[in-house]
Amino acid sequence: MTDSIKWGAFQWEGRSELWDEVLGQLENFQITECDAALSPDLGNEQRHYLAGKAASLSEFHSHLTHLREMAIQHKK
Numbered sequence: 001m002t003d004s005i006k007w008g009a010f011q012w013e014g015r016s017e018l019w020d021e022v023l024g025q026l027e028n029f030q031i032t033e034c035d036a037a038l039s040p041d042l043g044n045e046q047r048h049y050l051a052g053k054a055a056s057l058s059e060f061h062s063h064l065t066h067l068r069e070m071a072i073q074h075k076k
Contacts, residue, residue, distance in 0.1 A: 023064065
């Protein structure tokens with residue numbers, strides 16, 4: 001997997017407005033999905049589906065953050 005990653009895409013100096021916005025939008029989407037999953041009007045199947053979406057968004061956020069950290073290490 002790491003052979004196909006273009007580390008340069010995750011290596012920049014200082015802040016990145018795009019990076020901050022992407023992570024922020026993922027976080028907002030996850031919060032929205034969590035709120036929806038907690039709705040008392042849902043059946044179990046709908047709740048499981050929405051909870052799964054929220055978990056996937058969280059994992060994707062963590063994956064992107066990990067890639068950024070690894071890219072910084074590869075830069076040294």
